[in-house]
Amino acid sequence: MLKFVKNHxxxxxxxxxxxxxxxxxxxxxxxxxxxxxxxxxxxYINKVSNIPLDNQQNDTIL
Structure with a gap:
């Protein structure tokens, strides 16, 4: 099989x-x-890195 692929x-x-x-x-x-x-x-890096933490806090409040 490998020989066929190589030749092809x-x-x-x-x-x-x-x-x-x-x-x-x-x-x-x-x-x-x-x-x-x-x-x-x-x-920007700090703001984006805190997004998952902010969403967890909002989920527990709701």
Whole structure:
């Protein structure tokens, strides 16, 4: 089965670009994510991190 897949993949022209594109998308996503984390305002981070706690307090009151 593996031999069939390997032979079939080798017969497709231009297939070598897909792993490169996947790696670039993966790398770009995480670079943007790290950039956002390091440039995010601390007030926003604190506000968003307290959302689950605020919802629990409101649920117990209701």
């Amino acid at each position: 993949m080798e017969s497709i022209t231009g297939i070598e670009i897909y792993p490169i594109i996947s790696l670039l998308i993966f790398f770009t996503f995480f670079v943007v994510l790290f950039w956002w984390v390091f440039t995010a305002k601390k007030e």
